[in-house]
Amino acid sequence: MPRTIIRTFQRIIHLWALSNYFYMMKSRLSALLSISSNHIFPLLSAHASGRSVGMDLSAGNPRFPPKVFEDIKLFTAAVETYLKEMDADFAFGGYGECRDIYSASRVFDADAELEPRRFHLGLDIWGPAGTPVYAPISGTVHSKGFRPAAGDYGAVVILQHAWGGHVFYSLYGHLSASDLIFQEGDFLKAGTCIGHFGHPEENGCWPPHLHVQLICDMEGNKGDYPGVCRYTERHHYLANCPDPAPLLGPMYR
Secondary structure: OOOOHHHHHHHHHHHHHHHHHHHHHHHHHHHHHHHHHHOOOOOOHHHOOOOEEEEOOOOOOOOHHHHHHOOHHHHHHHHHHHHOOOOOOOOOOOEOOOHHHHHHOHOOOOOOOOOOOEEEOOEEEEOOOOEEOOOOOOEEEEEEEEEOOOOOOEEEEEEEEEEEOEEEEEEEEOOOHHHOOOOOOOEEEEOOEEEOOOOOOOOOOOOOOOOOOEOOOOOOOOOOOEEEHHHHHHHHHHOOOOOOHHHHHHOOO
């Protein structure tokens, strides 16, 4: 049997085993967060009492056509108009959405030979720039980064948690660049302010919002982890990235 076929077969077996492991971890972590939701510090704390609504940015939603995403001013105005019409302070959504929004950035189409990335793995909270973000669970700073390319995270912080016998990670993207003050290994108690919603010029050229994502295994990454994957890879990434909705506290209930 040719070596290439053997290696391909071995890789398939490896990915199958890894995905099964991720699914097991995801199930345990999701159950833990659901049971312990009353002990999670709300991401936006005092702001969590403000009115919040769901917002759908999936492909095909006529409320947000692709042309809106091509101009940051149009996109920001569309979000602000939506919040005003819904009489809301914040909008949230996006976990598991397939979105056209990413076609506006080369970050997600870097290799023209491969399938573009369009499947969103985190949860977005849209609201005013400067909104403070708090650590929902105590943990240490795993890593941080500043990824300024249009469409990327901008300022991002990743925390490592050990809770209920599990080690897992939470990622916070599109923060203010001035928030990158913590060092790797710093311990942050639940309720510590870890950053603020950044402005477009520092958050990857997005309307102000927070991307929050839970991750079971960082897979060797530091200061970054895919927040958007290819549709054909969604099973692997969804298994490794549980729904972070429990971290929102009262906002999501």
